[in-house]
Amino acid sequence: MSVLSNLFAELIAILTAILGAVPFIVGYVLLILSCLVVWKFIRKLMTPKKDYGSLKTVTFGDESAVSSNFAASVVSIVLIFILWGTFTGTKLLPSFLHMPGAYEGQFDFTYTAEAADGTVDDATVTVLVHGVGEQPVVPTIEPGDGFAKNDVIVIQAYRSKLLPWDANDAIMRKDGAKIIAINGQAIADGQDMNIAQTRLALTNKGTLNIEPNQGVQMEPIWLPSPEDVWASLVDISTDGFKNFTLAEHLGFSLFRVVIGFLLGAVVGIPLGYAMGLSDWFRGWFDPIVEFMRPVPPLALIPLVIIWAGIGEQGKIILLFLAALWIMAIAARSGVSGVKISKVHAAYSLGASKWQIMRYVIIPNSLPEIFTGARVAMGVCWGTVVAAELVAAEKGAGMMIMVASKFQQTQIVILGIILIGIIGFGIDMLMRWAERVLVPWKGRG
Amino acid sequence: MSGLSIDKLSMRFDLPNGASVQALKDVSLDLKAGELLSVLGPSGCGKTTLLNIVAGFLAPTSGEIRLNGSLVTGPSAERGMVFQQGALFEWMSVRENVGFGPKMKGQNPKIARETVDHLLDVVGLHDFKEKAVYELSGGMQQRVALARCLANDPDVILMDEPLGALDALTREKMQSLVLKLWKETGKTIILITHSVEEALLLGERLLVMAPRPGRIHKEYRLPFAEMGVGQDLREVKKHPEFAKNREEILAMIWDMEEEIMGRTEVAS
Ligand SMILES: Nc1ncnc2c1ncn2[C@@H]1O[C@H](COP(=O)(O)OP(=O)(O)O)[C@@H](O)[C@H]1O
Ligand SMILES: [Mg+2]
Numbered sequence: 138m139s140v141l142s143n144l145f146a147e148l149i150a151i152l153t154a155i156l157g158a159v160p161f162i163v164g165y166v167l168l169i170l171s172c173l174v175v176w177k178f179i180r181k182l183m184t185p186k187k188d189y190g191s192l193k194t195v196t197f198g199d200e201s202a203v204s205s206n207f208a209a210s211v212v213s214i215v216l217i218f219i220l221w222g223t224f225t226g227t228k229l230l231p232s233f234l235h236m237p238g239a240y241e242g243q244f245d246f247t248y249t250a251e252a253a254d255g256t257v258d259d260a261t262v263t264v265l266v267h268g269v270g271e272q273p274v275v276p277t278i279e280p281g282d283g284f285a286k287n288d289v290i291v292i293q294a295y296r297s298k299l300l301p302w303d304a305n306d307a308i309m310r311k312d313g314a315k316i317i318a319i320n321g322q323a324i325a326d327g328q329d330m331n332i333a334q335t336r337l338a339l340t341n342k343g344t345l346n347i348e349p350n351q352g353v354q355m356e357p358i359w360l361p362s363p364e365d366v367w368a369s370l371v372d373i374s375t376d377g378f379k380n381f382t383l384a385e386h387l388g389f390s391l392f393r394v395v396i397g398f399l400l401g402a403v404v405g406i407p408l409g410y411a412m413g414l415s416d417w418f419r420g421w422f423d424p425i426v427e428f429m430r431p432v433p434p435l436a437l438i439p440l441v442i443i444w445a446g447i448g449e450q451g452k453i454i455l456l457f458l459a460a461l462w463i464m465a466i467a468a469r470s471g472v473s474g475v476k477i478s479k480v481h482a483a484y485s486l487g488a489s490k491w492q493i494m495r496y497v498i499i500p501n502s503l504p505e506i507f508t509g510a511r512v513a514m515g516v517c518w519g520t521v522v523a524a525e526l527v528a529a530e531k532g533a534g535m536m537i538m539v540a541s542k543f544q545q546t547q548i549v550i551l552g553i554i555l556i557g558i559i560g561f562g563i564d565m566l567m568r569w570a571e572r573v574l575v576p577w578k579g580r581g
Numbered sequence: 582m583s584g585l586s587i588d589k590l591s592m593r594f595d596l597p598n599g600a601s602v603q604a605l606k607d608v609s610l611d612l613k614a615g616e617l618l619s620v621l622g623p624s625g626c627g628k629t630t631l632l633n634i635v636a637g638f639l640a641p642t643s644g645e646i647r648l649n650g651s652l653v654t655g656p657s658a659e660r661g662m663v664f665q666q667g668a669l670f671e672w673m674s675v676r677e678n679v680g681f682g683p684k685m686k687g688q689n690p691k692i693a694r695e696t697v698d699h700l701l702d703v704v705g706l707h708d709f710k711e712k713a714v715y716e717l718s719g720g721m722q723q724r725v726a727l728a729r730c731l732a733n734d735p736d737v738i739l740m741d742e743p744l745g746a747l748d749a750l751t752r753e754k755m756q757s758l759v760l761k762l763w764k765e766t767g768k769t770i771i772l773i774t775h776s777v778e779e780a781l782l783l784g785e786r787l788l789v790m791a792p793r794p795g796r797i798h799k800e801y802r803l804p805f806a807e808m809g810v811g812q813d814l815r816e817v818k819k820h821p822e823f824a825k826n827r828e829e830i831l832a833m834i835w836d837m838e839e840e841i842m843g844r845t846e847v848a849s
Contacts, residue, residue, distance in 0.1 A: 478668040481638055486682040486733050487658030496681070500672040577671040580715035 172212050218363065224355050225362035239294040239356075240349040241268050243276065244333040246320050248302060248345070250285040253313025258283035262300065264335065265291045266349045269357050284308045290347060295356045297348035299340075315343050361547035366554070369547040378548065379539055381531045387555060390525065390533040393449070394517045394563075397456020401513065405461045406506060409468025414498075419469075426462055426469075434459035434520040438527055447528040452521065459520045460513040467509020471502025476581065504571075504578035511567040518560050533559075583649050585612040585635070585737055585769060590644035592630050592795075603794035604630040605641070610788070610797070614736070615767045617806055619774060619784030621830065623837050627795025628773045632739050635771065636662050648736060658682060661735035663726050663743045669714045675701065675725050676710045682733030693732075700728040703765075704758065720751035724758070731766060740772040744779065756782055756814055764810045777830050781805055781823060782814055789830060791837055799833070801826065 196202040222230040226238045243265045251257045260281055267273035273291050281287040284307035292298045302316070303309040318324055319337060329338035334350040357365065374383040381389075411418040412426070437455055445451035475498055483497045525534025533556050540548035571578065592605040604627040612618055620628050633639045635646055637656040646653040648660065661682075662668075669678050676697055683693035701710055704724040714722060723743055730738055743759075744752045756779060763770055774780050780787050785806045791798035803826070809817045817823060 476667055478664045479670065481636070481656065482662060482664060482668040482729075483670075483681070483685075484638075484656035485636055485658065485660055485662040485735075485739075486685060486729070488681075488685045492685050496685075497670065500670070503672070575672075577713065577715060580713075581667065581671050 168216065172209075172216075176208055176212075221360070221363055224353070225357070225360055225365075226354050227362040227364055229364060236354050237352040238354045239266075239352045240334040241266050241294050242333075244335070246332050246337070248285070248316045249318040249321070250303070250306065250308075250314050251317045252284060252308045256284070257317070258285040260285035260302070260306070261287045262302065262345075263287070263289045264347060264349075265289070266294055266335075267291065268294055280305070284314075292347060292349060294349065295351050297346060300345040300347055302345050310343050316345065358544055358546055361550060365547040366551050369545070370551050373548065373551075378536055379531075383536075383555075386531055386536045387533055387559065389531050390518075390521050391559065393452045393456055393521050393532070394514065397453045397521075398460045398510075398514055398517050400453070400457045401460025401517075402464045402510065404457075405464030406468045408461075409465040409470075410472055410498075410502075412465065412469045413472025413502075422465070426465055429458075430462045430466060434516065435523050438524050441524075442528060447530075452524055452529070455524055456517045456521060459516050463509050463513040463516065464506070467505050467512075468502060471505030472498055474505060475501045501581075503575045507567070507571040507575055507578070511564065511571070514563050514567055515560065518556075518563055522556055583614045584616075585610075586647045587611070587635070588645050588647070590631070590634060590641050590646065592627070592634060592639070593642045605634075606794035606796050608644070608795070608797055612737075612769055612771070612786075614769050617763050617770045617772070617783065617785040618788060619772045619780040619786070620788045620790060621774060621777060621780040621834070622788075622790030622795075622798070623792055623834055623841065624775070625841075626790040626792035626837075628790060629741055630795065631790075632662075632741050632771065632773055635737070636660055636739050658686065658733050659736045661730035661733055661738045663723075663730050663738065663740040665742045666719065666722065666746045669722055669725055669729070671713065671715050673714070674710070675706060675712050675714055675717070678714060678725055679728045679732050681729060686733075696732055697728075700732055703762070704728045718751075720747050720755060723747065723755060727758070727762065731762065731768075735768070737769045737771065740770065742773055742775060745775060752779075753814060757809070759783055760806060760809050761811070763806075777827055777834070778818065781826055781830075782809055782817060787830075789833060792841060798837075801830075 193199065193202055219230065219234070221227075223234050223236050226232075226235045243263065245261050245263050247259045247261050249257055249259050260283070261278070263276050263278055265273055265276060275291055276289055278287045278289050285302075286305045286307070288300060288302055288305065290298060290300050303314055306314065308314045315326070316324065316339060319330060320332060322330060324330060324339055326339050326343050327341050329336055331337070336346075336348040336350075338346045338348065340346055361369075370383070377383070378386065408418075408422060412422050413419070434455060437458060441451045441455045441458075445454050479497055479501065480493060483493050488496065521532070522534040525532035526538045527534075529535035533552055537549045537552035537556075540546075540552065587608060587610040590605055590608040591603070594602045594604055596602065608627075608631060610618075620631070622628055630639065634641050635653065637653050637660065640654075653660070670681065673681070679700060680693050680697045683696060684690075698710070701707060704727055706721060706724055706728070709717060709721065714725060717725065726743070740759075744755050747755060759770075759772070760783065762768075772780075772783055774783070781803060782805055784801070784803055787801040787803055788797055789799045789801075790796065805817050805820070805823060808820070
């Protein structure tokens, strides 16, 4: 019962979080729609092209009439960068495009303190709110006269601070002093007021909480600006990160993937052929392959670490296992997919068994094997990053994991972008190889 | 003893559910070298099964086949096969497809190349030698299949509805080509077809088969194949004998089909 109610509470929490994101999602969709309207308008101004597609009257529901709109893709990518920029206050964009940022600057206010005997005195507080990462010069002030002395406080943007206003005063809170007004406006414990984009609140115990406006931009530790990410790219590709340069981190990840994949293919393809050609092999390996295939390679990481440690060996064993079953299954279905009429034709043209294998079965299975290789490379890339997240001395995954421990969010973001680009590049490369090497794919 | 002799061939398929299908029963047939036989019959009467047994892809439950006196036990280069479609190797060019048989035999590549070039000229694919087979139309692909079979110089050519997937115009051109190749090469040919007209046009001898069990129903000897060589096939079709034979065979097959339908209706 308690499990159920716990799950229910979790569900409620998740739904609330989603609900909080709804305004942003709606805003994004409205942006897309307004771009669409603008685009349609521009299209109308340009002379319409008369191609075959434009003469179709039925387009809604016709799959072939829907192709990816290049303009929309460009706008989509540009928009991501603009949104990223406006919410991080990037210098690459003019400032009118920025979302309101956190308050930065210096201001004064005066508080009026009342001692237990009823005497009152004013003191000035100088507040300096400085940007993230800046080293502010603390303003010098005169202590002033009366029992309440002037204060100075330095706060980093996005943060708030409690001001122990009475610490330097002649009559302190423990002596019965308390604030009764700020800038001449009466205030009592537990109340608050706003001055210069800053919320001043008296706690129930009479201390003063100073909370400068945080705006709607993201704090760099959550989301660094594009130029910070670029700067960290420049930085770690020359100076490196944790003893290795960026190229070494990425290169090692790729190296593991390539070696693991090649080993998996070298073992998996012959295994798949054997399973496709002999019922004994099929029976022998079917249970193993069918069991291992649905096991996510990530689930093997702990066992591989126990067996082989966190060095190269363990990583390559893991990637080998990730690629092995995919390649075996691809080769098996490539062999089983051969049309019997092709095999018959080859036999009645005088081919021997070996020649059938060499000239019919292997070429016929290549398209399937290439599809498998593409999937396997993708899975291996994902697996290597995850394995490096868990434990590694170098590699793309290790880089972002360590960076996150040191709160170097710009390196985390950079790593994610690079991992994405490399994964995409691998896929493109495999597609290209497939087009060049097996042009007959799907043409039988 | 030259030629193909089929002696009391029977084939029974035992189905997994315990039932069995008598696909062929006591089929006997003698073909002299160079004869052109077309086989016709409602679907399911065992035509493909017969051809597969002659090709050596299936062993009969009883009976035997001899080619030039020696027993047929498996597929061999002396019995070439032309399939309906999809039996070309799409990873090879047109030239490589046609040269496949000679290459398997280990023939001298230069001689093989001459043979292949010649055959591709004969079937009218002079300009398509280096193309990939999937770039060709269906009719052209069947020309490649014919050339590939001939390049191997088989004694017998077996064709299972080779023109069945082609459109009417292409089909007519291909029929002329088959007749031409038959006359020029003098091969023994067995051609299975669904089309009565095609069977009449392309058969020196015509076999009508009946189903359940698959057997030879009637045999004809026809003059039209000889007439059609180098002739416009439409002229041959105008022949009064042609029309007469066509109506007779059509009626025969209609009756068989009706009998099958009636039987299944009773059964269900
Ligand atoms: N491998 C097989 N297993 C079981 N039955 C088969 C098999 N091959 C053919 N048959 C049966 O044998 C009969 C003849 O088939 P087939 O030779 O393909 O006929 P046709 O080519 O004349 O249409 C059909 O009833 C078919 O169902
Ligand atoms: Mg058939």
